Amino acid sequence: MLVVENGTVLRGASLRPERTNILIEDDIIAEITPDRIPGSNRIDASGFMVAPALVNSHVHLGDSVAMDVGDGRPLEDIVRPPNGLKHQILESSPRWKLKASMKDAMADMMAHGTGSFIDYREGGFSGIELLTEAMADLPLKGMILGRDPAVFDPEASNAEVRRAVRRILQVSDGFAPSGMGEITDEAARIIVDECERMGKVASIHVAEHPESQRRSLEETGRTEVERALDAGFKLLVHLTNPVRDDLEIVRESGASVVLCPRSNGALSAGIPPVKRMHEMGINLLLGTDNVMFNSPDLLREMEYTLKVTRGSTGEYFPPLEVLRMTTVNASEITGGGVIEEGFPADLMITEKLSTDPYLSIINRTESKNIIYLIIKGKLVKR
Incomplete structure (x- = not known):
């Protein structure tokens, strides 16, 4: 179980920015909620963006x-x-x-x-x-x-x-x-x-x-x-x-x-x-x-x-x-590419480098700005 909390999540098919928390269980996004999720294995994504890998x-x-x-x-x-x-x-x-x-x-x-x-x-x-x-x-x-x-x-x-x-x-x-x-x-x-x-x-x-x-x-x-x-x-x-x-x-x-x-x-x-x-x-x-x-x-x-x-x-x-x-x-x-409940837990957590969340990724993000990469619910880059 892994919790990603307090991040600006680019959620769903529309990639709508949303301040929320994500619960990952068994490689799947089990829950997305603004409420605090209990658990000891956590990533504090405050000030960061959470996008699909x-x-x-x-x-x-x-x-x-x-x-x-x-x-x-x-x-x-x-x-x-x-x-x-x-x-x-x-x-x-x-x-x-x-x-x-x-x-x-x-x-x-x-x-x-x-x-x-x-x-x-x-x-x-x-x-x-x-x-x-x-x-x-x-x-x-x-x-x-x-x-x-x-x-x-x-x-x-x-x-x-x-x-x-x-x-x-x-x-x-x-x-x-x-x-x-x-x-x-x-x-x-x-x-x-x-x-x-x-x-x-x-x-x-x-x-x-x-x-x-x-x-x-x-x-x-x-x-x-x-x-x-x-x-x-x-x-x-x-x-x-x-x-x-x-x-x-x-x-x-x-x-x-x-x-x-x-x-x-x-x-x-x-x-x-x-x-x-x-x-x-x-x-x-x-x-x-x-x-x-x-x-x-x-x-x-x-x-x-x-x-x-x-x-x-x-x-x-x-x-x-x-x-x-x-x-x-x-x-x-x-089968991936979407942050929504029931989808594979493949996430990219990046620094927010400008006020526009999409241009921040496209124009400015480099490897050094990717704080975490999560594939199948597991941390692979930190």
Whole structure:
């Protein structure tokens, strides 16, 4: 049992600031009340903010073995499977080095307030096993979405693709091919079908670069977004370069979109239309993408997202909505990101550095300002 008392709590789906006390029992938020809660194990959060621990909804931890390699090269040279630069490095790196670099990246995430993440893991069964080993003695909560080379093989039969997907889903939380440009529409449908059958997550990268959209239109007559939604994917990554009616059909489908603005900037892929998607009611999440060219720091991701959105549109965008992208908007997928009774006890207790609670976190908070990080009801940073 743990009591967090006297803090300014960013409570519920609205992240409404509220001076209150939190009782944690069995890793769950058992009670939120303004009344004093008895108990000897207590944290006095007077003068501090209590926010949900952050959720990184798209990261490639394996790429931490190749930080800042390939800068300036075309996107496809770096990340397109199976022969992109990062895939060559992942293939040639020893397991101990991959594991150590992933552990370092996860420690970096926790130092900057992240309590859970969704990793898009290359390397098939072995790659999933390696990340599982790397996170085994860490409190960080991870969802692993795997992939298998068979889905990229144009010669593979539908039966072979289905077997490969089922094999990955036995040891992972879902399946996530790199993009519609690397798989057939039939393979995409098989992936979604198997994920739905097993109650797991199907996700895919779409419209990251204008060139991938152009090629999809040339070869199929449809955009990457149209093809992904037709296959049934409900978690799309990037959507930096929508064309035609892409955003309208995303809204109609109810799919969520994981934005990775710093990654898009690093790779000269563009600026996602964050404000327009938000105004359309699309559920938006944030991820830091490849550790190869980004630190897995969601504090930096939020600040960049807020300011590049305002700068690119010339209009105001509310900081509350950016903080929601790293917390409550991810709750339907990860089950966390919300401070409310019955939710997992994943909390970040920070100094209040300005009068605006949201900008205090987004603009000013650094690792040193995070006084406590609580994951699964346990203190992991103090």
